[in-house]
Amino acid sequence: MKKSILYLLTLLLVQTGFAQIDRSTYPEPAQAREIKLGNADAFVLPNGLKVFVVENNKLPRVAFSLVLDRDPILEGDKSGMLGMVGEMLTGGTSNRSKDELDEEVDFIGASLSAGSTSLFASSLKKHQDKVLELMTDVLYNATFPEEELDKLKKQAISGLAASKDDPNAISSRLASALNFGKDHPYGEIDTEATINNITVADIKSYYATYFKPNIAYLAIVGDITKAEAETLANKYFAAWKPGDVPSKTYAMPQAPEANTVALVDRSASVQSVVNITYPMEMSLSDSDYLATRILNYILGGGSSSRLFMNLREDKGYTYGAYSSIGSDKLVTSFRANASVKQTATDSAIHEMVYEIRNLRDNGVTEEELEAAKSNLSGSFGRSLESPSTIANFAINTQRYQLPDDFYTSYLQRLNALTVEDINAAAKKYLKPDNMYITVVGNGAVIQESLMAFGEVNRFTNMADPERQIAMDENLTANDVLNRYFEAIGGRDKAEAIKTSKMEAEAEIQGMKLNMSYVYDENEGKFSNKVSMMGNVASHVVIKDGKATVTGMGNSQELNDEQFEAVKMSMFIFPELHFDDLGYMVELQGIQEVEGVEAYKLMVSNPTGTSQANYYSVDTGLKVKTESQENGDMIYTDYQEVDGILYPMMMTMKSPMIPMPLASKVQQLEFNVPITEADLK
C-alpha cells in the first residue's frame, strides 16, 4: 500500500505585516497548515493476523500493540474473571517464572502488559527483538499459575472493599447497573462471591477460545520500517494458530420510562457525586457519530461547555461539570456528572436537567457550533502528534467497518455539519424525561430535596436496591423479639438455660482457628478463647464486673465504655436481657438481608454503641447482626439442641479480615456445671 497524504485546506486568511499591535481584538490567525494524515502500511499474515505499521523516527523506540476484536462476554457468577486474564498471562510461562519474566522486562527498561483483549510491549529500538521474544513467550506459553490467581483474587477482593468507600466507584457501578442491567456484560458487578468462583480452568478456557490471530490486530509503531516490521511479524507471529471464535448477542437496554432518582446513602460524604445517565446506541459507524460529538462538546465536553459555565463559573457549585456520549459497537450511555456542594445538590441537579432539556428544546447557536467545530478539529489535529493515532485509525476502520475515507474526510464532514443537524441530533439523543439521576451522598441531608426530580430509590454501595418492604404498622420491636423466642423454642426454654459451653472451628488461609465459649449467667461470667494451631491468639474473660482481654502476651482490662460494648456478647441469648440492661430497641422496618426479608432492630446500649439485628420475617430466626466495631455476623444452619434452635454456622465479615470467616459449631452443651478452670 502506497503512502497517501490528504490535504485539508482551510479558508482562513493570511496575516501580513506587523504594525503597532492592537490589543482591543484578537489577532487574525495565520493560514492554517494542512493536516497531513499518513496512512498505515498494512498486511495480513496467513493465520489471519492483521498487521499495521506506522513508521515514526522522532524517538528511538518501538511499540507492539495487539488487540482482539470479540463480542462482549457475560461473565455471570464468575464476574471479574476477565479482569484477571491479563495478569494471569504475564504470570509466568513454560520458559520463565513470573520473577524471571518481570526481571527480563525491567532489565531492558521495557514495558509488557496484557489484558483480556490486548497484549502490549514497547522498548527502545535496540531492544525490539528481546521485547518481542518476551511478548510472544507470554502469548504462546503462559502457564496461568494457581498461586498467581490466588493472589489476584485476594487483591481483587481488597480492591472491591476499597471501592465500596469510594464515592466515584460507587457512582459508576450504580450507573452501569442501572443503564445496562446486572445481567448484561456492561452492567454485571463483581462481588466477593463471583471473584471467589473464578478458577484457573476458566481463564485457560477463555484464553484457548479467544486468543486467536484471526480476530487480532497488531499495530507496530515507531522507529521501524515496513520491511523490518514484516520480517519481525512473520518471525514472531506466524506460528500463532487460528481458530473459530464464538459470537454473542444481547438484548438492547432501554432508557427508563420516567426520570428516577437513585440514591446511595454515604453518610461520610462531604459532597454529592451526581451522575445523570441513560443507555443509548452510538458507535463510530453511526451516521450521527460526529453530530453527537458536537452536541456533547456544547453541553458538557470541556471547560467552555454549558454545564461547566453554568455550574462552575456562574454558580460555583462544583470544581467541574461534564457530560459524555460514549461510542461502542454494542451499546453505550449518555452521562452528565459533577461532584457538587452538599447543600446545593438539588440546585445543581436542577441546573443539569435544565441544560439537557434546554439544549434538546432550543438547540445550539451558530457561534457554539463554530467553536465546537474548531475545538474538535483542533483536538483531532493534536491527536496526530502521537504516531499510534494513525495505527488506531487504520484498525478502527476495519473493526467498525468504516468507509475507507472515514478519517481522511473526518474534518470535512465535521465542518459540513449545520445547526439543523445538531438540533436534530439533540432531539433524537437527549432524553431529559428518561434519565437515571444517580446521587452518592449523605442521604440524611439530601434525600428529601431529591424527590422533586422523580421517585427516589435507595441503593446499596454495590448497586443493589436497598429494599424497604411494607410492614404492618402496628408491629413493635417486642413483637419481633417474641416471634424470635417462639421460633427458637419458647422464651421459657431459653430463660431456663443458664450456662453453656461451645466449641467452634474456622479456617483462615489454610490455618485452623478454634474458638471456645463459656457462659455462666448465674455468676455473670464469660470466656471466649481463640486459638490458632494450639496457641492462644486472644482470650476475653468477663467476671466480677470486669472484662480482661489477653492477646500476644499482653493483658488489658477494658474501660467502662468498652466493657459495655463487650457485655452485649456475654449472654447465650442476648435478647433476653435487653430490658434489664437498659438497652433501647427500635424496629426500623423490613430489609432484604442475606437473601431473605428481615425485620431490622436497632439495639443501642446506654453508652450509645449500637448494632443492628435482623430477624427473618418468614421464620422469626435471627439472620444477622451488624455493628461498626465487630463487623457483620451471619447466622445459619439452625439446629435443635435440648429443645432450642441454635445456629451451627456463624460467619463473620469485617474489613479487618481478608475473607468471610465461617465458624462451625463442633460441640454445644447447655446447663452444664462451669468451674473456675473453664474460664482459664
Add this chain to the structure above:
Amino acid sequence: MRKFFFSLSLAMSFGFLVSAQNRIDFKEFTLDNGLHVIMHQDNSTPIVAVSVLYHVGSKNERPDRTGFAHFFEHLLFEGTENIPRGEYMNKIQAIGGTLNAFTSNDITYYYQIVPSNQLETALYMESERMLHPKIDQIGVDTQREVIKEEKRQVYDNRPYGTILPETMSRAFAKHPYQWPVIGSMEHLDAARLEEFMDFHKAYYVPNNATLTIAGDIDYAEAEKWARAYFEEIATGPSEFYRPDIQEPTKTAEIRDIIYDNIQIPAIIQAYNLPPKTHPDAYAMSMLSTYLTGGNSSLMTKELVDKQQKALAIAAIPLDLEDGGVFLMYGITNMGIDPKDLEAEIDMLLKQVQTEGISERDFQKLQNIIENNLVSKNSSMAGIAQNLAQAKVFFGETDYINRELEYFRKVSREDIQRVANEYLNLDGRVVLYYLPKSAEVTE
C-alpha cells in the same frame, strides 16, 4: 521528516555511556523587562504549545494567607482588560486549542496547545494576563467557591486524599512546604481583594516568568511576536521573596494515625530530601526505581508478589526546590496489620542500607532511566514544560539535554550511600491511615 540531532560531543565526552536521547534544539533570549523566552521548533504536526511558568508557588505565601498561588491559577482564567470574563477558556478552545494550569509548592504553570496558525493569538492572550488581568470581586467570590469544591473533591471526599497534606504538615516544621498548595479556606475567606492584587504585582511579572513556545513555528516569526506582545509589560520588583528557611534535621520519628473513610489501611513513610538540584537527587530517584519501579523492583516483588502483604507499594521522590520528601506508601492487603507491612518495609530499607544493590540491578536501573528519559520528550507539551523547568530550576535550558549525563554520574555505591544518608529511620514521618470504623475501638 527525519530529525536526528545526535550530539557527538556528548557521546564522546561520556565514553561508553552513549545516549539514546535525541537532542532537543532550542533558541532563547531575554527581553529588557526580564521575561525569558525559550523556543523549540518541530514542524511535524501543525500544533504549538505556549506556556508561561511563573516562579511562584505555595512556598512564597504568607503563613496567614495560604492558597494564594493556587487561587491565582484560577483567577488568571477570569479575563483581562481586553478579554471579557469567562472568555479566556472559551476562546482558546474555540480556536481548536486546549489549555490548563497547575500550581505546585514552587511554581505556577499555565499552558495551551493550539493549531500552529493560532500562535499569535495564544501569545496575545498570555501577554494580556501578564499585562493587565482583571481581578475583581465577582471573580474572587466565584473562584473561592470553586476552590472549596475542588478541595472537597480532591482531598476530603476522596479516600486517602489527604495523604500529601497530612505528610507535609509533619515533614516540615519550619519551611512553608508545611502547608498544602490548595491552602486554607479560612485564609481565602479572610483575604481582601487588594491582597490578591498585591500578590499579583509581587510575582506575576516578566522578570519572574519564563515563556516557552514549542512546536510548528518559524523561529524569527515567533520571536517577533513574543517581543511585540510582551515587551511593553513593565518589569516587576527587583527582588522576590523566596523563603530562606532551613528545615531542621529531624532527630525523632513523628508517628500518627489518621482515620479516614477507607476500608483498607495504608502506611505512609516520608523522609526529607536535599534540594532538587543537589547531585544526590539523581541517586534518590534511582533508589526509588530500585525499590518500587517495575514488577521486578525489590519491594513490589517481595511485598506485593511474594508475601502479598501489600496491595500496592510506591516510593516517590517529591523533588522540590528547597528539598522535598521521599514519600513511600503501602496499601495493605486485606487482613494484614499495617504494623506487619511496615516491619517488612523497614527490613527491606535496612537491607539496601547495609548491602547496597547488585551490579546487575545497577545496570537495570541505567536501562530503565535511559528508556524513561527518551520517552519524556515525546510531545510538544512535555518539551515545553521540561524546557521551562530546566531553565528555572537548573539555571540552564540545556539541562533538558544533559539530564542523562547527571544520572550517569551516580555510582552503585552512591545509591547505598544516599539510602543511608536520607532514609533515616529515626527522623522520619510515619502515618497510618486506618478505617474510621477502627477509631472507636482503638
